[in-house]
Amino acid sequence: GAVVSQHPSRVICKSGTSVKIECRSLDFQATTMFWYRQFPKQSLMLMATSNEGSKATYEQGVEKDKFLINHASLTLSTLTVTSAHPEDSSFYICSARASGLANEQYFGPGTRLTVT
Amino acid sequence: QKEVEQNSGPLSVPEGAIASLNCTYSDRVSQSFFWYRQYSGKSPELIMSIYSNGDKEDGRFTAQLNKASQYVSLLIRDSQPSDSATYLCAVKPGSARQLTFGSGTQLTVLP
Numbered sequence: 001g002a003v004v005s006q007h008p009s010r011v012i013c014k015s016g017t018s019v020k021i022e023c024r025s026l027d028f029q030a031t032t033m034f035w036y037r038q039f040p041k042q043s044l045m046l047m048a049t050s051n052e053g054s055k056a057t058y059e060q061g062v063e064k065d066k067f068l069i070n071h072a073s074l075t076l077s078t079l080t081v082t083s084a085h086p087e088d089s090s091f092y093i094c095s096a097r098a099s100g101l102a103n104e105q106y107f108g109p110g111t112r113l114t115v116t
Numbered sequence: 117q118k119e120v121e122q123n124s125g126p127l128s129v130p131e132g133a134i135a136s137l138n139c140t141y142s143d144r145v146s147q148s149f150f151w152y153r154q155y156s157g158k159s160p161e162l163i164m165s166i167y168s169n170g171d172k173e174d175g176r177f178t179a180q181l182n183k184a185s186q187y188v189s190l191l192i193r194d195s196q197p198s199d200s201a202t203y204l205c206a207v208k209p210g211s212a213r214q215l216t217f218g219s220g221t222q223l224t225v226l227p
Contacts, residue, residue, distance in 0.1 A: 034214055043219045044160070044204070093159045103148045103165075103208050105215055110159040 002028045004096050006108030013084055014116055021079045021111045023094030029074035030096035034105065035067070038091045050077055084115040119143060120207050122218035130226050135192040137221050139205030142186065148208035149181055150215065151190045155201045164190060195225040 003026040013019050023033060035047045048064075050056040050071035058064045068080040077096075081088055093110040097103065120141050129135045137151075148167055152160035166172045166179040166188065178191040188207075192199055202222045206215040 032213055044217050046214055049214050091157075091159075104150065104162060105206075106162060107152075107159040 002026075002096070002098065002104070002106045004030075004094065004106045004108040006094055006111050008111060009109060010112045010114075012114045012116060015085055016083055018080055018082045019084055019113060021081075021092055021094075021113075023077045023079070023096065023108050025075045025096045025098070025106075028096075028098045030077070030098055031074065032097045033071055033077040034095045034097075035069060035077075035079050036093045036095065038093060038110075040091075044093070047079075081113065084113070086115045089113055089115045118218075119209070119216045120205055120218040122203075122205050122221050124219055125222040126224055127221055128224045128226055129195050131195060131197060133195050133225075135195045135199065135223055135225070137190040137192075137203050137205075137223065139188045139190075139207075139218055140186055141188070141205075141207045141216075143207065143209040143216075144183075144186065145210035146183075146186075146207045147210070149179070149188045150206040150208075151177075151179060151188075152204040152206060152217075153199075153201045154204060154220065160204055192223075195223075197225045197227050200224045 005024045007022045036044045047062045048056045048058045052071050056069035071077040095105045095107040097105045151164040154160045164179040166181045172179045176193045180189045202220040204220045205218040
């Protein structure tokens with residue numbers, strides 16, 4: 001199957017700082033990438049959808065100025081959590097889809113963010 | 117009504133048994149259906165995709181789709197303790213770009 005990487009896998013940051021998470025499709029070109037957040041023992045929550053070269057579409061309730069998404073190339077999308085607060089601590093997971101993969105979405109391994 | 121519904125479980129089966137996981141969806145024009153496995157603390161892993169009515173088999177896994185009943189299921193034969201995980205059903209509604217996920221069914225395979 002297609003491989004998606006994410007970096008870093010874990011990050012601890014202080015309240016008020018910003019954190020950037022990278023998501024890369026390693027063996028295919030991802031026309032669309034998705035960012036999810038998952039709190040312990042809860043379901044995946046879609047935060048935003050991004051297409052290469054265009055602005056991300058954010059889900060209702062997700063602050064676009066706080067969660068900056070850049071999909072600069074067909075293999076890379078970044079999520080920047082700005083002015084992080086402890087309540088932003090969560091498991092952030094990206095997924096990617098290529099047009100030739102029959103709508104299949106492949107997930108990265110996730111990034112566990114802890115804001116102190 | 118949720119767009120994709122799954123029994124949250126937990127579902128427990130003995131080792132070697134068949135585990136049956138069920139999912140219903142509300143959008144009649146959905147065309148793509150997926151099962152993901154998520155181990156605790158890990159991200160989801162795609163294990164099956166199905167697009168046509170009927171059964172699709174891959175190793176110990178069989179996905180079943182019935183579009184008339186808006187129902188998709190996953191059977192795991194010869195269940196192993198390593199199959200213990202949360203199984204997520206995902207559906208691509210007709211015109212949406214993103215998948216809609218169920219809340220997942222927690223499966224425990226008892227040794």
